[in-house]
Amino acid sequence: MTVPQSSSSLAQSGTMATGFSPSATVTQSGTATVTTTASSPTTASAFSCCPANGESSSIGEDSIELSDSQGNNNTMYHNGFFEKEDYHFPKRPTVDIEFRDIRYTVKKINFGKAKIESKEILHGLNGSFNSGELTAIMGPSGAGKSTLLNILAGYVSSGVSGLVQVNGKNRSNNSQSFRKLSCYIQQHDALRPWLTVNEAMSCATHLKLGFSISPEEKKKLIEKILFMLGLEQKGNTPTHGLSGGQKKRLAIALEMISNPPILFLDEPTTGLDSSSCTQCISLLKRLAQDGRTIICTVHTPSALLFEMFDKLYSVTQGHCFYQGPVKELLPFLSNLGYNCPSYHNPADFMMEIAVGEYGADVGKVIKAALKKYYEMSSECIKLDPVFDDVKTVVARYDFADADPKDTDCSKVEELQLQLKDRGGGGDAGSPDPQGNELCPEIVDNTKPASLMMQFLLLLYRNLLMLRRNYFLLGIRLFAHASVATLFGYIYQGVGPNANQVLANYVYLYGSMLMLVYTGKMAVVLSFQVEMESLTREHFNRWYKLGPYFLSVLIIEVPVQIVCSLIYVVISYHLTGNYYTFDRFVLFALFCVAGSISAQAWGFFIGATLSIKLAVFIGPILAVLFSVFGFCTRYVDITPLFQWMWHISYYRASFHGILNSVYGMNRDDLFCPETQIYCHFKNPVLFQKDMDIEHVDMEKNFILIVSIVITMYIGTLFVLWYKLNKR
Numbered sequence: 001m002t003v004p005q006s007s008s009s010l011a012q013s014g015t016m017a018t019g020f021s022p023s024a025t026v027t028q029s030g031t032a033t034v035t036t037t038a039s040s041p042t043t044a045s046a047f048s049c050c051p052a053n054g055e056s057s058s059i060g061e062d063s064i065e066l067s068d069s070q071g072n073n074n075t076m077y078h079n080g081f082f083e084k085e086d087y088h089f090p091k092r093p094t095v096d097i098e099f100r101d102i103r104y105t106v107k108k109i110n111f112g113k114a115k116i117e118s119k120e121i122l123h124g125l126n127g128s129f130n131s132g133e134l135t136a137i138m139g140p141s142g143a144g145k146s147t148l149l150n151i152l153a154g155y156v157s158s159g160v161s162g163l164v165q166v167n168g169k170n171r172s173n174n175s176q177s178f179r180k181l182s183c184y185i186q187q188h189d190a191l192r193p194w195l196t197v198n199e200a201m202s203c204a205t206h207l208k209l210g211f212s213i214s215p216e217e218k219k220k221l222i223e224k225i226l227f228m229l230g231l232e233q234k235g236n237t238p239t240h241g242l243s244g245g246q247k248k249r250l251a252i253a254l255e256m257i258s259n260p261p262i263l264f265l266d267e268p269t270t271g272l273d274s275s276s277c278t279q280c281i282s283l284l285k286r287l288a289q290d291g292r293t294i295i296c297t298v299h300t301p302s303a304l305l306f307e308m309f310d311k312l313y314s315v316t317q318g319h320c321f322y323q324g325p326v327k328e329l330l331p332f333l334s335n336l337g338y339n340c341p342s343y344h345n346p347a348d349f350m351m352e353i354a355v356g357e358y359g360a361d362v363g364k365v366i367k368a369a370l371k372k373y374y375e376m377s378s379e380c381i382k383l384d385p386v387f388d389d390v391k392t393v394v395a396r397y398d399f400a401d402a403d404p405k406d407t408d409c410s411k412v413e414e415l416q417l418q419l420k421d422r423g424g425g426g427d428a429g430s431p432d433p434q435g436n437e438l439c440p441e442i443v444d445n446t447k448p449a450s451l452m453m454q455f456l457l458l459l460y461r462n463l464l465m466l467r468r469n470y471f472l473l474g475i476r477l478f479a480h481a482s483v484a485t486l487f488g489y490i491y492q493g494v495g496p497n498a499n500q501v502l503a504n505y506v507y508l509y510g511s512m513l514m515l516v517y518t519g520k521m522a523v524v525l526s527f528q529v530e531m532e533s534l535t536r537e538h539f540n541r542w543y544k545l546g547p548y549f550l551s552v553l554i555i556e557v558p559v560q561i562v563c564s565l566i567y568v569v570i571s572y573h574l575t576g577n578y579y580t581f582d583r584f585v586l587f588a589l590f591c592v593a594g595s596i597s598a599q600a601w602g603f604f605i606g607a608t609l610s611i612k613l614a615v616f617i618g619p620i621l622a623v624l625f626s627v628f629g630f631c632t633r634y635v636d637i638t639p640l641f642q643w644m645w646h647i648s649y650y651r652a653s654f655h656g657i658l659n660s661v662y663g664m665n666r667d668d669l670f671c672p673e674t675q676i677y678c679h680f681k682n683p684v685l686f687q688k689d690m691d692i693e694h695v696d697m698e699k700n701f702i703l704i705v706s707i708v709i710t711m712y713i714g715t716l717f718v719l720w721y722k723l724n725k726r
């Protein structure tokens, strides 16, 4: 069958980025002579991407050597990047990945039928990705590309069954040694916008390499990586000032510090223009050529880009649609009767067939892909449960007692069942029976930073970001100062007066409310905003959660303390509450403690709930707890809710500040001569009315501190769960 030619796709092939432009590349200082050593012009491939006979051409490599006036030649332009002779990433030993019968099932609750339903997303994918190869995982939207990548990278493991092997060794769930061998760069770069490229690189280098190499070596390494990735001119540019392509390259550069032999990238070209795409894929190709295993998902690449990949793994509807060398894709489809029209982008053509365009029988292609795969393996075979005329490999587990030629597969199936039982039925792969590290000979001996050093580095990084992004901090300080002035003005001089006790009470309540809200809401979104960066850095083993959390607290807590003190100092004096220094200290202490307690709640709520819920539940909780302090006497609370009175940090701090103002045997208040009678002249009367006659300051303070600690532990636990939930 010959497929009709699509005019829109014809246009695609004409939009190739040229491989190089000599005039644009000579940016080295000094005199430079340019010698072109291009083996074949890149553009040539643009017009022969999909010859009518179904064979594809290979892209030529372009390079220009740059010589200085002495004729020393150590720099050349190569596939879009400068290169110095000594500027190569070290070659990596071979790490091959094989996967067998990967299935991914999600469970969801069907409220209508009141039962839990399972849905299989990936239906037994097999394949292998080899060292030195750049592999593209492609397929229509929703086909399961990201899911497969997540499983292979070890990012998802619950609901997964099947086996993943690394150099022939079974990879266990959450394998730490696999994490040492690989890195995962997700679609959203999740970089720190306020750090410059140099700062980001330097911080990542210190975190990843600790003291294992000297500062000079680190500096050289950063220089080299940036040079290799074409970012050497961008060292002092803040990350938010980089283009999309430069951000992608920075994300790769950050991971190249530890030089992992396996790189997983989710849609590294999405959102990039064609020349940035070409640069990005060229870079990955070169990294692969140095012996790495590079696997990335891509969406509709141009024909030029498509040809740069060594291997294609195509997925549709959770099945493998094609796997093998890119150049064999068209002959494979052609054998099935689907001929790519001349000048049509093979990647587009494959996608069109994968969604059944041109009346293509998708099931037939999936079957053929399975057959092709099994023909290449001489393993235990049996009939596939879906395609009953296809003989399928059950497994090729490295069990000594499994006969690879066991045609009825009973032994292998039995072992497979055991494997599932051991993994709780939902694990990707069984643990290495000996519990050995994967490829210990390959894992670099570099030691990452110690926990203390991680904390100090992260603290330094946070301070740097705070210094750059001082606007928010300024707003917080300004808001506290201006609200304090406003409150102080409204309730000016009410503090010492017996006839204005209720006005002062409202000021005190309002102050507590202000400090609780600003404390809580300023951090409620902290982790929500941070989560993508945190996940990426934590998953790629930059640091542990403990030092990270501590480095956040050590910035946020003092900021909130300073904000609270600004508020307290201004408003306390304007309202005339200053009576003795001791009382002021107690007042400030309870204000700050209440605010920090609310902040701890904010961290917990933000880490636990989604953005929409967090911004809604946060204030509701603050109001709920405030009710148990303001004008509410313990005896009036329904016994069912009395426990809330006991655990209310708001009540504890509010009573603390009330007691510091009116309690502790304060002398009579001032009753102006204009007043005939001042009911609250003796402050004890007011305390009695409010049921705060016997405030136990110590107990209240201990309660607040306990709540703060509980919330910190709760936040840590939730973050740990989110980061490690796979």
Ligand SMILES: Nc1ncnc2c1ncn2[C@@H]1O[C@H](COP(=O)(O)OP(=O)(O)OP(=O)(O)O)[C@@H](O)[C@H]1O
Pocket: 106, 121, 139, 140, 141, 142, 143, 144, 145, 146, 147, 148
């Ligand atoms: N946790 C989950 N719960 C429910 N459905 C899921 C879950 N994870 C994946 N899916 C479904 O599995 C299918 C494959 O998702 P996946 O993100 O892997 O697709 P994709 O090929 O990467 O798509 P795209 O190219 O649009 O990103 C989709 O239909 C998605 O809705």
